[in-house]
Ligand SMILES: [Zn+2]
């Protein structure tokens with residue numbers, strides 16, 4: 207199963223990005239082969255529609271869960287309809303590695 | 312003193328979004344309603360199509376007995392929109408009753424919220440994207456100590472005292488979240504002490520440079 211985590215940087219030591227649509231990177235973690243792929247978010251700077259475009263990007267990777275700090279109301283309904291689970295972590299200091307360790311427990 | 316309280320109150324509702332407990336909106340239990348005992352044989356009136364959002368507005372306003380303001384917050388639409396949807400719903404129901412029409416519930420733009428949970432062990436928030444599957448563990452830390460937001464006892468339910476409207480200071484332009492049931496002019500601007508007005512009303516547009 208693939209899990210996307212919004213990340214402030216492109217390494218496992220990077221902290222979680224609290225924004226979904228305008229995060230810096232998506233860390234896509236595969237729980238089966240334990241691989242991590244860091245996708246730069248092309249929607250980071252766009253004026254409008256960053257959220258839906260980011261949903262498209264992660265959905266195209268067949269992600270089943272998304273971990274971020276926050277999801278807007280429109281994003282929630284989009285992800286609801288795609289049956290992608292949303293997990294919100296309100297701890298800006300958590301690193302990608304720490305989150306992956308939790309998933310592997 | 313009073314102002315500090317108001318600001319704290321606002322930030323309590325504004326910053327951690329998941330604390331805005333959103334009531335689960337259930338799809339209707341049936342696909343529609345069929346009339347029986349037609350007294351005018353031979354004539355079958357056209358079916359009435361009741362949209363999901365119209366059904367939902369009836370459910371909230373007339374079944375849950377919420378006011379339009381509260382219903383609009385739950386449905387995530389403006390209050391005028393809610394009132395329009397609700398009026399349409401009642402008109403259709405009346406039409407169906409009077410004409411003896413079948414009611415088909417379908418379509419519309421409403422989405423059904425998934426249920427939200429919080430994990431008492433790791434503190435995360437998560438939803439259940441699969442309505443039919445029961446959630447027993449936190450998807451992150453696997454703890455079973457999770458709390459469902461939507462199954463709180465009725466008397467503990469949060470009363471909705473906030474909405475999407477904004478109070479604005481006509482003098483300095485400072486904005487704060489409007490609280491339902493409290494006139495904006497009773498709010499005092501925390502920046503300059505003037506009485507506030509509702510943002511988006513005709514006179515506020517002129518003032519807000
Ligand atoms: Zn947990």
Ligand SMILES: [Zn+2]
Pocket residue numbers: 480481482483484485500501502503504505
């Ligand atoms: Zn002011």
